[in-house]
Amino acid sequence: MTTAELIGADPGWLITVKALLVFVVCVVLTLMSVWGERRLVGRMQQRPGPNRVGPFGLVQALADGVKLALKEDLIPAAADKIVFVIAPIISATTCFMSFAVIPITGPVTLFGHKTAMQLTDLPVGVLYVLAIASVGVYGIILAGWSSGSTYPLLGGLRSSAQVISYEIAMGLSLVSVFIYAGSMSTSDIVAAQTSWWYGVVLFPSFAIYAISMVGETNRAPFDLAEAEGELVGGFHTEYSSLKFALFFLAEYVNIIAVSALATTLFLGGYHAPPFLGFTENWLGGWFTAIWFFSKVLVFFFVFVWLRGTLPRLRYDQFMQFGWKVLIPVSILWILVVATLRVLSLQGAPRLVVVAFASAVVFLIMAVNIGFENAKKKKLEAIVDNADAPSFSLPQLPVALTSINVSNNKEGVDRG
Amino acid sequence: MSQTTKKESTVAEIEPLKNSERDLTKVEFSQVDQPGSVGLLGHLKGFWITFSTIFKKPETVEYPEVKAPTQERFHGRHQLNRHPDGLEKCIGCELCAWACPADAIYVEGADNTEENRMSPGERYGKVYQINYLRCVFCGLCIEACPTRALTMTNEYELADDSRAKLIFEKDDLLGPLRAGMLMPPHPMYPDMTDTNYYKGDVTQAHPSQDVNK
Numbered sequence: 001m002t003t004a005e006l007i008g009a010d011p012g013w014l015i016t017v018k019a020l021l022v023f024v025v026c027v028v029l030t031l032m033s034v035w036g037e038r039r040l041v042g043r044m045q046q047r048p049g050p051n052r053v054g055p056f057g058l059v060q061a062l063a064d065g066v067k068l069a070l071k072e073d074l075i076p077a078a079a080d081k082i083v084f085v086i087a088p089i090i091s092a093t094t095c096f097m098s099f100a101v102i103p104i105t106g107p108v109t110l111f112g113h114k115t116a117m118q119l120t121d122l123p124v125g126v127l128y129v130l131a132i133a134s135v136g137v138y139g140i141i142l143a144g145w146s147s148g149s150t151y152p153l154l155g156g157l158r159s160s161a162q163v164i165s166y167e168i169a170m171g172l173s174l175v176s177v178f179i180y181a182g183s184m185s186t187s188d189i190v191a192a193q194t195s196w197w198y199g200v201v202l203f204p205s206f207a208i209y210a211i212s213m214v215g216e217t218n219r220a221p222f223d224l225a226e227a228e229g230e231l232v233g234g235f236h237t238e239y240s241s242l243k244f245a246l247f248f249l250a251e252y253v254n255i256i257a258v259s260a261l262a263t264t265l266f267l268g269g270y271h272a273p274p275f276l277g278f279t280e281n282w283l284g285g286w287f288t289a290i291w292f293f294s295k296v297l298v299f300f301f302v303f304v305w306l307r308g309t310l311p312r313l314r315y316d317q318f319m320q321f322g323w324k325v326l327i328p329v330s331i332l333w334i335l336v337v338a339t340l341r342v343l344s345l346q347g348a349p350r351l352v353v354v355a356f357a358s359a360v361v362f363l364i365m366a367v368n369i370g371f372e373n374a375k376k377k378k379l380e381a382i383v384d385n386a387d388a389p390s391f392s393l394p395q396l397p398v399a400l401t402s403i404n405v406s407n408n409k410e411g412v413d414r415g
Numbered sequence: 416m417s418q419t420t421k422k423e424s425t426v427a428e429i430e431p432l433k434n435s436e437r438d439l440t441k442v443e444f445s446q447v448d449q450p451g452s453v454g455l456l457g458h459l460k461g462f463w464i465t466f467s468t469i470f471k472k473p474e475t476v477e478y479p480e481v482k483a484p485t486q487e488r489f490h491g492r493h494q495l496n497r498h499p500d501g502l503e504k505c506i507g508c509e510l511c512a513w514a515c516p517a518d519a520i521y522v523e524g525a526d527n528t529e530e531n532r533m534s535p536g537e538r539y540g541k542v543y544q545i546n547y548l549r550c551v552f553c554g555l556c557i558e559a560c561p562t563r564a565l566t567m568t569n570e571y572e573l574a575d576d577s578r579a580k581l582i583f584e585k586d587d588l589l590g591p592l593r594a595g596m597l598m599p600p601h602p603m604y605p606d607m608t609d610t611n612y613y614k615g616d617v618t619q620a621h622p623s624q625d626v627n628k
Contacts (some may be wrong), residue, residue, distance in 0.1 A: 044466075044468050310464045
């Protein structure tokens with residue numbers, strides 16, 4: 001019996017319980033991850049992080065939430081009031097919705113009912129997640145636009161441009177998973193990874209997804225939309241109190257959602273790591289949830305690690321990286337994967353498959369060498385031209401020890 | 416005479432080049448190290464630094480509970496000192512107030528009398544105020560003080576919730592009465608002048624000074 005059939009038989013009350021559980025798990029994970037992030041970033045900077053509210057500062061995020069809720073709720077005079085209120089609601093609801101198709105456990109028994117911890121199983125589950133993420137962009141752009149002030153508008157535009165560009169790379173990186181799994185349903189994709197995780201088999205896809213999910217969630221080093229030093233707070237500059245709390249919640253739930261999707265598509269979802277398959281039956285199958293959440297937490301740790309290590313990218317470099325590197329690379333990778341898949345499905349001999357793969361590798365190496373040579377030539381050309389500039393220059397980014405500036409006409413009376 | 420010749424020779428050595436003597440057509444550049452490509456391992460180095468720092472002991476101090484001692488000569492709150500018999504050192508000269516670049520000190524001096532003697536000598540500081548909203552803790556007042564009456568402590572917790580509370584009066588600034596000291600006003604040590612006080616001849620109060628008993 002597939003997961004779709006298994007959870008298709010769920011009675012109404014069980015679906016309600018599951019929906020509630022998803023919501024609670026997301027909120028609790030958000031609170032814990034806010035605390036965990038601040039502690040971890042603190043340790044990375046050799047300070048303890050929040051440690052005063054409750055044991056180890058565990059209640060810090062909750063205290064912050066209460067404080068936010070008690071703050072004055074301002075709506076700027078220039079704001080479009082209805083849209084201003086709707087925007088954070090769109091952001092906060094959409095981020096929860098993507099969790100509906102994430103399989104958290106394998107088959108388990110809940111209140112005497114055989115089911116799996118997955119709210120629903122769509123045949124196009126992953127596309128649904130991408131679609132929901134795109135709707136979430138409306139929250140950001142509407143918030144920026146309706147605030148009626150410049151910084152939020154710029155932040156909102158930046159943010160939506162960023163999310164849309166990185167969603168393309170993200171969607172393309174998923175195509176090779178679809179090709180290999182033969183399905184877009186999340187539970188089928190997990191089931192297809194019993195022997196090999198796609199994170200290993202389709203490593204380039206995994207890498208592209210991992211990069212673009214950071215861009216997609218507006219997180220450091222791609223947090224240009226909320227660049228404190230440049231745009232004050234980005235799209236949520238004018239927001240306060242609970243509305244701001246909703247954006248904050250949305251950001252963290254989004255991080256968890258993309259991590260959960262990455263776990264599902266590339267790290268075998270709720271499956272145990274290799275050689276630990278026997279643990280999947282522990283606690284009546286509930287132990288798989290532990291594997292799932294530990295994988296999600298590993299992703300979350302990487303998010304925090306990135307934030308603690310890398311400086312923010314410049315906007316043009318960031319867009320250039322998205323459009324000129326990630327998207328072309330993922331398209332080429334899809335070509336390669338599709339060809340390999342067709343070859344193996346049509347029963348081509350192993351030799352042909354290996355030959356094709358090595359041909360691709362050689363092609364990439366050749367292109368890379370050609371690219372490096374061109375770069376070297378360009379640099380040499382700069383050195384050749386730098387012999388006699390008509391004016392004095394500071395050090396060029398090439399190795400020079402002296403420049404002749406004899407044709408400098410005005411330079412004689414320089415002290 | 417020998418001094419002047421020596422001076423002449425140094426001048427000849429360091430005489431600057433005139434612009435006309437300089438070769439402006441040749442500009443020397445020192446080679447700048449360009450980092451260039453750092454490679455994959457170079458990029459991962461930063462990640463290793465942040466990761467390994469997680470397991471290091473934090474450099475911070477749990478402040479309100481643990482107070483790390485300041486440097487010995489830290490400029491903290493001021494203190495008005497006393498002579499060893501308890502008389503005040505301040506003579507109300509206002510030099511600290513004049514030295515203060517932030518105009519944070521207000522002093523009013525008054526004459527000592529036989530019935531009301533606060534310090535040895537003629538005058539004492541009747542009103543002494545330091546406004547800690549203005550004070551920049553530069554220590555110029557301490558340098559200006561001719562009697563070492565004004566010094567600085569290492570106390571740095573000076574926050575409060577009103578402007579009035581941050582104007583410290585003489586009572587707030589005066590140092591405590593230590594062993595052998597008597598609370599002024601009281602007469603000077605018998606057979607001692609103010610000069611003896613500054614020489615350090617007075618080491619503690621004499622029983623005859625205890626007139627408030």
